[in-house]
Amino acid sequence: MRLNSVGQIALVAAAIAYLLGVYFASSPVWMGFTINALIVAVIALSWNITGGFGGLSSFGHAAMYGTGAYASAILQVKFGLNAWIGFGAGILAGAAMGAFIGALAFRYGLRGSYFALVTLAFAEVLRICASSFEFTGGGSGLQLTLAPGIGNLQINDRTVVYTALLIVVAAVMALTALIKFSRFGAYLIAVRENEDAARALGIDTYKIKVQAMAISGAFGGLAGVLYLQLWLFIDSTVVYGSAVSVEALIGPIIGGAGTVWGPLLGTLGLHLLGEGAKHLLPNAPGLNFVLYAIVLICALRFLPQGLVGLAGRVGPFKKKENDNA
Amino acid sequence: MLEVRNLSKSFGGLKAVTDANLDVPEGSIVGLLGPNGAGKTTCFTMIAGFTKADVGTVRFRGQDITGLPPHRICELGMIRTFQIVQPFAGLTVQENIAVGAYLHHHDRRDAMSVSREVGKRLGMGAMLDRPASSLTIAGRKRLELARALATGAKLLLLDEVMAGLIPSEITEIVGIIRQIRDEGHTFLMIEHVMQAVMSLAETAYVLNQGKMIAHGPPRELVKDPSVVEAYLGHGAAARLQEGSHA
Numbered sequence: 001m002r003l004n005s006v007g008q009i010a011l012v013a014a015a016i017a018y019l020l021g022v023y024f025a026s027s028p029v030w031m032g033f034t035i036n037a038l039i040v041a042v043i044a045l046s047w048n049i050t051g052g053f054g055g056l057s058s059f060g061h062a063a064m065y066g067t068g069a070y071a072s073a074i075l076q077v078k079f080g081l082n083a084w085i086g087f088g089a090g091i092l093a094g095a096a097m098g099a100f101i102g103a104l105a106f107r108y109g110l111r112g113s114y115f116a117l118v119t120l121a122f123a124e125v126l127r128i129c130a131s132s133f134e135f136t137g138g139g140s141g142l143q144l145t146l147a148p149g150i151g152n153l154q155i156n157d158r159t160v161v162y163t164a165l166l167i168v169v170a171a172v173m174a175l176t177a178l179i180k181f182s183r184f185g186a187y188l189i190a191v192r193e194n195e196d197a198a199r200a201l202g203i204d205t206y207k208i209k210v211q212a213m214a215i216s217g218a219f220g221g222l223a224g225v226l227y228l229q230l231w232l233f234i235d236s237t238v239v240y241g242s243a244v245s246v247e248a249l250i251g252p253i254i255g256g257a258g259t260v261w262g263p264l265l266g267t268l269g270l271h272l273l274g275e276g277a278k279h280l281l282p283n284a285p286g287l288n289f290v291l292y293a294i295v296l297i298c299a300l301r302f303l304p305q306g307l308v309g310l311a312g313r314v315g316p317f318k319k320k321e322n323d324n325a
Numbered sequence: 326m327l328e329v330r331n332l333s334k335s336f337g338g339l340k341a342v343t344d345a346n347l348d349v350p351e352g353s354i355v356g357l358l359g360p361n362g363a364g365k366t367t368c369f370t371m372i373a374g375f376t377k378a379d380v381g382t383v384r385f386r387g388q389d390i391t392g393l394p395p396h397r398i399c400e401l402g403m404i405r406t407f408q409i410v411q412p413f414a415g416l417t418v419q420e421n422i423a424v425g426a427y428l429h430h431h432d433r434r435d436a437m438s439v440s441r442e443v444g445k446r447l448g449m450g451a452m453l454d455r456p457a458s459s460l461t462i463a464g465r466k467r468l469e470l471a472r473a474l475a476t477g478a479k480l481l482l483l484d485e486v487m488a489g490l491i492p493s494e495i496t497e498i499v500g501i502i503r504q505i506r507d508e509g510h511t512f513l514m515i516e517h518v519m520q521a522v523m524s525l526a527e528t529a530y531v532l533n534q535g536k537m538i539a540h541g542p543p544r545e546l547v548k549d550p551s552v553v554e555a556y557l558g559h560g561a562a563a564r565l566q567e568g569s570h571a
Contacts, residue, residue: 183427183436190424193413200373200407202399202428202476 007314008261011307015265019166023159031158037271038165039226043244044251044263045172046219051249052258053185054212055192056102056111060119061220061248063101063126066240068094068221069228070130073142078135083144083153087225094221095214102213106206111195120245127240141235144228153229161230168226169264172219177260179215188212189258220248250292254299256308265307270295326351326480326511327372327403332381334367341367343535345381347513349480354502354512356522356529356543360556364535365515366408369482372513373405374398385480399428404478408485408515410465412457419444419453421468425475443475447501463494467501474505481505483514487521495521519547531555 003009022034043065050056071093072086081089105118130136137143148154155161179185187208190198199205228234247267255266273295274288281287303310327349334342342364349355359365371378374395382391385403395405413421422440423433430436444453447467452460460468466486473481483502487495499521506512516522522529522543529546531539533555539546546552550562557565 181433183431183433186420186424186427186433186436189416190413193415194411196375197407197411197413197472198424199375199395200399200405201425201472202396202404203424204394204396 003261005312005314005316007311007316008308010314011265011311012261015261015268018268022162028158031162033271033275034268035158035162035165035230037268038162038169039223039230040247040251040271041169041264041267042172042223042226043220043248044255044267045169045176046216046223047248048176048252048257048259048263049179049188049216049219050098050212052252052262053180053188053192054209056209056212057116057249058119058216058245059116059249060101060121060123060242060245061216062240062242062244063119063123064094064098064217064220065224065227065244065248066123066126066130066234066236067097067217068224069234069239070136070142070224071221072225073137073144073228073234074135076144077137077142082151083229084151087153087229090225090228091218091221094224095218098217098220099210099214101217102210106209120242123240123242123245127236130240131236137235139235141233141238144232146232154232165226168222172222173260173264180260184208184211192258250296252306254295254303254306256306259306259308262306262308269307326386327513328382328384329368329372330382330384332368332371332383333379334364334371334376335379340535342371342532345532345535345537347530347537349511349513351511352506352509353527354506354514354525356526357513357515357532358517358522358529358543358546358552359532363532363555365532366484367535368532369405369484369515373403373482375405399476399478402478403480403482404473404476405482406469406473406484406486408488410462410469412460412465412468414456414458416457417454418449418457418460418468421457422471422475425472428476440471440475443471447471447474448497462489463491463498466490466498470498470501470505474510479509480511480513483512483516485515485517487516487518490518492520499524519543 003012022031043061046064047058047061050058068090072090075081075086075089076083101119101122105115110118131139148156187203190203191205191208195205224239227239251267251270252263253266254270255264256262270292273291277288277291299306329345329347332342332345345368357365357368370376372383374393377392382389384390385401390398390401413424419437419440422444423436426436426439430439441453444450447470449467449471452464457468470486486498490498495518502512502525526543528541529543530537531546531552538551538555539549553562553565
């Protein structure tokens with residue numbers, strides 16, 4: 001989480017000010033909107049592990065998100081297990097799905113757009129399966145029994161939900177920072193930068209990539225479970241739909257892939273933009289997606305390192321002189 | 326330290342390497358020469374585990390490592406560098422070297438201090454915080470060497486580290502390689518720059534069309550008719566002989 005320019009500090013400060021400001025705005029609309037954005041931020045952080053650090057651009061992170069949500073929902077609805085067990089199981093299921101997709105895709109050396117296509121295919125196959133089988137609720141989805149209480153992980157108080165989500169996002173970001181500055185993170189970045197050189201330096205690139213998919217899958221599963229516990233209802237389109245996969249990758253790319261703050265900043269920024277567009281032009285539903293596309297194209301063209309990279313160019317701190325120069 | 330026996334590889338109908346034998350004694354610098362397309366790099370990729378040999382064995386410190394994946398071979402202490410340098414462009418020089426150091430130093434602080442120390446040893450102290458993408462070719466070649474050293478490898482396979490360097494840079498890197506050797510490392514190097522091979526290598530092998538055609542001290546190899554012909558074409562040796570008599 002090393003911030004090394006005035007711009008980056010300003011950007012992060014603005015985001016924190018906004019997130020704290022939501023407490024004082026006493027507007028349920030804003031809070032509800034930000035709660036949604038925070039859940040998307042978790043799946044964005046999930047994508048960031050593989051797509052940002054590992055350069056493994058997935059186009060199907062819905063596979064992990066949906067698997068987490070479905071695993072928890074099935075355990076609760078069909079087996080009557082407690083929501084907390086479902087919570088843990090959802091994270092594990094997401095990790096397992098990530099590792100499975102990774103193991104299969106990397107076994108055959110898929111990378112770049114081929115990897116993106118395979119992940120997309122996985123998410124779509126899972127979506128179709130989930131809408132066909134009886135134990136996933138088929139086309140009508142799964143509905144949790146309403147039973148408010150912390151024991152059932154169903155919280156009515158929006159402020160508490162919001163606070164809990166802030167803590168979760170902060171924890172995932174802390175884990176991201178931990179990964180970034182660890183041996184594993186360095187290996188993952190090495191794989192992104194140059195896989196052959198990484199192999200020569202003693203890195204088992206296959207293992208690193210599958211592990212990254214598992215970690216990313218755990219975060220993705222977590223996001224899915226959070227969604228489930230918030231809305232108490234899921235169906236195949238909502239959690240396995242490609243909209244989830246797009247949201248997962250667009251935030252980090254706009255915010256700054258492979259950075260700790262990028263996914264959150266990008267997701268918040270985009271959601272604010274989309275929401276603003278909805279209010280300014282209420283007669284044009286879906287316009288926010290057009291805006292997303294325009295912003296994404298601009299970001300890809302002009303901001304290779306996203307908002308964080310852009311802010312990094314504003315008032316950079318002077319690098320400390322080399323002690324051995 | 327390294328024993329290569331009957332190593333062969335063909336790509337379709339093309340026999341890239343046939344029955345190659347090679348020995349690298351501990352503490353030595355051994356050259357691997359040959360005209361373009363002779364199979365030198367293929368030899369390297371097989372020894373380092375990047376491609377599987379069709380036939381033959383590779384033994385490193387007495388252990389059979391044939392067919393092991395590159396990362397296992399690297400853990401055992403043998404590493405290759407690339408002819409086309411492959412820095413991790415998005416990382417700083419020190420972070421680049423640290424990727425190598427992480428192999429045996431799992432803690433970030435240890436790895437970073439090892440990489441700083443290796444960087445300084447190779448005269449890169451002033452560049453440690455610069456992005457690797459900003460290095461010149463000579464700098465990148467040094468970085469390639471530093472990263473390999475940081476893994477703690479004892480045997481380094483260098484694939485044309487001198488290619489593309491100007492003479493003064495070559496002199497520098499020759500000095501560095503000699504210094505590293507004196508610290509207890511062993512080298513097997515593919516090299517085209519004869520000045521470097523002559524001054525560094527005790528022995529050299531010459532590969533032509535996938536076959537080892539000669540082996541001995543470099544000074545004698547350049548007089549070997551079969552070597553001269555491999556480079557200059559059939560009959561060249563005889564014509565040179567005539568020329569020198571005339």
